[in-house]
Amino acid sequence: MMFTDELQREAAPIIEAIYQDDFIQGVIRGDIDKKAIRHYLKADHLYLNEFAKIYSLLIAKLNDKDDIRFLLEQIDFVINGEVTAHYTMADYVGENYQDIIAGGEWYPASDHYIKHMYYNAYKYDDASFTICAMAPCPYVYQQLALKIKDNHDLTGNPLKDWVDFYTVNMDELMNRLNHWVNRFAETTTDENREILRRNFLESCVHERRFFEMSYRQEAWGIEVMHA
Ligand SMILES: Cc1ncc(CO)c(N)n1
16 A cells, blocks of 8 residues: 555544535535635635645755656636636635735635645755645645535535536645655655654644634634834
8 A cells, every 4th residue: 555545544634524514515615604605715716825825835846857847737727717616606606806815814724724735845855745735725625525425416416516626636646646646655764754654744733723723714803013
């Protein structure tokens, strides 16, 4: 069994818990509170910006042109492609997307998640540590989307396009990320393998907390100062 297969097996109960939580169940029913979706969009557009910037930090750690080209494509996808999924949600809310995301912040759970990725990018030379912290981002969404599709017919559901978005185009990305991590994991120490494992599983938990944060509209409770 490849190293990343073990990580994915260990992540399965966390993904099942996310599936059962209020956010995804609300998406499945198609009646989730619009305030939860608004909060999610405010947090997620900033999260994806940082995600793209962290990819750019990884480019500096790579030498292979194909690997670099792939990360450039991913940056484009995160910045220009994934906004399509956000527009589906903005339509559901019934407000202009730019108006929704204005004034968003790194709310507590997304703040912790973003800093988890940056920490690994700055602490370690090898990109694998950061890749393990980033891989749950596409992986968890792909698994959730496939699970939803397997169990429900979303015909007529206003959030169907959001789910559909994550059922396609994720395989090549996952293969590439898994390949990088497995190549490194085969030759590194047990201690490093344990860091990789923790990084991956902690990010799966971060994914869960991000949805919970959105559902409950968690914020810092600190007043924003305006100049
Ligand atoms: C927090 C989060 N995780 C994963 C994805 C999927 O790319 C996303 N858009 N946001």
